[in-house]
Amino acid sequence: MRYGAVATNPPEWFALQMGMVPLPILDTLLGPIQGRALIAAERLGLFEALSAGPATAEALAKTRGLDRECTTLVLRLIRAMGYVDLADGRFALSKLGEAHFGRAARESYRAFVEYGLPQWEMVSRIEEVVKTGAGIDFHEHHDAGEWDAYQRAMVENARGFGWFVAKHMPVPAGATSCIDIAGAHGLIGAMLCRKHPGLRSTVLDRAEALPRARQIAESLGHADVVTFREGDLRRDELGSGLDVALLCNILHHFTPAENVEILRRTKKALKPGGSVGIFDIETPADDAAPDAAGDAFALYFRITSTSSCFRGDDYVGWLREAGFSQTRVVRSVKMPSRMLVIGTT
Ligand SMILES: C[S@@+](CC[C@H](N)C(=O)[O-])C[C@H]1O[C@@H](n2cnc3c(N)ncnc32)[C@H](O)[C@@H]1O
Numbered sequence: 020m021r022y023g024a025v026a027t028n029p030p031e032w033f034a035l036q037m038g039m040v041p042l043p044i045l046d047t048l049l050g051p052i053q054g055r056a057l058i059a060a061e062r063l064g065l066f067e068a069l070s071a072g073p074a075t076a077e078a079l080a081k082t083r084g085l086d087r088e089c090t091t092l093v094l095r096l097i098r099a100m101g102y103v104d105l106a107d108g109r110f111a112l113s114k115l116g117e118a119h120f121g122r123a124a125r126e127s128y129r130a131f132v133e134y135g136l137p138q139w140e141m142v143s144r145i146e147e148v149v150k151t152g153a154g155i156d157f158h159e160h161h162d163a164g165e166w167d168a169y170q171r172a173m174v175e176n177a178r179g180f181g182w183f184v185a186k187h188m189p190v191p192a193g194a195t196s197c198i199d200i201a202g203a204h205g206l207i208g209a210m211l212c213r214k215h216p217g218l219r220s221t222v223l224d225r226a227e228a229l230p231r232a233r234q235i236a237e238s239l240g241h242a243d244v245v246t247f248r249e250g251d252l253r254r255d256e257l258g259s260g261l262d263v264a265l266l267c268n269i270l271h272h273f274t275p276a277e278n279v280e281i282l283r284r285t286k287k288a289l290k291p292g293g294s295v296g297i298f299d300i301e302t303p304a305d306d307a308a309p310d311a312a313g314d315a316f317a318l319y320f321r322i323t324s325t326s327s328c329f330r331g332d333d334y335v336g337w338l339r340e341a342g343f344s345q346t347r348v349v350r351s352v353k354m355p356s357r358m359l360v361i362g363t364t
Pocket of ligand 1: 158173174176177200201202203204207223224225228250251252253266267268269272
């Protein structure tokens with residue numbers, strides 16, 4: 020996938036073809052200001068206000084206590100991004116805006132966008148990380164408000180891929196117990212439980228995550244199948260005699276040696292015939308075609324964690340080292356740049 024300047028009319032197309040568009044200026048300013056305007060629109064309540072119906076910039080500015088001119092500028096930019104339309108002088112959520120920011124959004128990303136601000140702050144430290152190689156390890160530094168925003172953002176992200184894990188994860192017949200390691204909101208384990216009646220999931224996560232994670236589970240109505248336990252997956256007991264273990268979007272925080280150790284301990288917690296599933300972003304191979312999404316996420320996680328994204332083959336190797344068999348990587352065109360790596364005890 021690429022992300023960049025897209026011509027919207029023939030003169031622009033011509034200028035792009037002729038190399039007459041100053042792409043470095045656009046890349047330095049246009050992408051970032053778009054992202055930042057989107058975050059601001061959410062944080063300043065413009066999406067919330069627009070979910071109630073179309074409104075002029077003036078009315079929106081007045082109800083939200085904002086400057087009219089600057090509000091108009093933000094609205095115009097998010098209109099250029101496709102999230103709002105303008106008709107008869109009134110802004111309204113577009114179809115795309117409704118889908119992601121409306122009151123009945125089918126795929127809400129409001130919390131994820133709100134969490135964009137801490138993410139921006141971390142990314143702005145890129146030079147420091149590239150010079151030292153020492154990632155930020157944000158789990159050690161977030162304040163209470165950031166933990167809250169992080170957990171709310173993660174559940175929105177999980178809604179987009181949970182079905183994939185639930186569909187492809189092998190679950191032994193008659194399975195009753197799943198550990199959702201670093202499972203946060205618990206949605207992935209819950210989706211697996213719904214598919215396999217009789218299965219119950221326990222989230223193991225850091226203390227800072229749990230207050231909001233529990234609330235999310237309640238609000239999503241899966242508190243009947245998910246329980247929560249505080250713990251550090253690097254050192255605390257994972258359990259014993261379990262049927263299934265999930266490790267979704269977590270192992271990119273740890274080094275290869277730490278991951279082998281985590282997987283060894285995961286294997287010990289599972290009963291014979293139990294299964295493990297690792298869902299994560301797959302970093303592109305060194306010689307792969309340029310992939311702005313895969314490469315950007317790889318860099319993002321290298322900055323924000325202490326490790327990086329890996330390849331399916333890396334995980335397969337570590338699973339085997341930890342004693343798992345029947346290992347395989349599931350990829351799908353519906354899940355670009357991501358994968359589920361499976362193993363059996
Ligand atoms: C990116 S979220 C992933 C949440 C969920 N598995 C998902 O895929 O949506 C990472 C989670 O790992 C938790 N976490 C990070 N380090 C941990 C550790 N050492 N032990 C337990 N949980 C940890 C965080 O608190 C957070 O809830």
